Amino acid sequence: MTIVGVGFGVFGLRLVARSRRDARRLSAAGVAATAEVLTEADRVDGEDPGLTLRLRVSGPGFAAFEADVNRPVDPALVPGAALPATVVPADLLFSIP
Numbered sequence: 001m002t003i004v005g006v007g008f009g010v011f012g013l014r015l016v017a018r019s020r021r022d023a024r025r026l027s028a029a030g031v032a033a034t035a036e037v038l039t040e041a042d043r044v045d046g047e048d049p050g051l052t053l054r055l056r057v058s059g060p061g062f063a064a065f066e067a068d069v070n071r072p073v074d075p076a077l078v079p080g081a082a083l084p085a086t087v088v089p090a091d092l093l094f095s096i097p
Contacts, residue, residue, distance in 0.1 A: 026095055030086035033059025035096050037081045043070060051077055055085075055096070062089035069096065 039054040050072050058064035071077060087094040 022093055023095075025088055025093060026086050029088045029090070030093075030095075031059055031061055031089060033057055033062075033085040033087040033094065035083045035085040035094070037077055037079050037083065038066070039079055040077060045070075049073060053077060055083075057085055057087060057092075057094055059085070059087055062087060062092065065092055067094070 035055040035057045037053050038056055041052045043050045043052045050070055051074070053069050053071055054066060055069060056064055056066050083096045085094050085096045
């Protein structure tokens with residue numbers, strides 16, 4: 001049990017460290033962009049329903065790209081909706097509120 005617990009702990013620490021590193025990079029090198037919702041699909045993940053969105057992210061300094069994200073259910077997230085985004089053009093790391 002100790003080995004399994006330590007394994008999960010290390011995994012959790014790495015996940016948190018990567019999230020913090022990505023947040024710092026977005027705040028330091030991120031540029032404003034727009035994410036357009038292309039498609040939406042219902043997602044059921046255990047007891048936590050949500051949406052899987054297909055986005056087209058575009059802005060200055062990089063070619064437009066598409067990505068999938070999971071979000072909580074929100075009636076405003078429909079195909080054609082434009083969302084503000086922040087993108088690090090060097091490696092296309094992005095976030096949406």
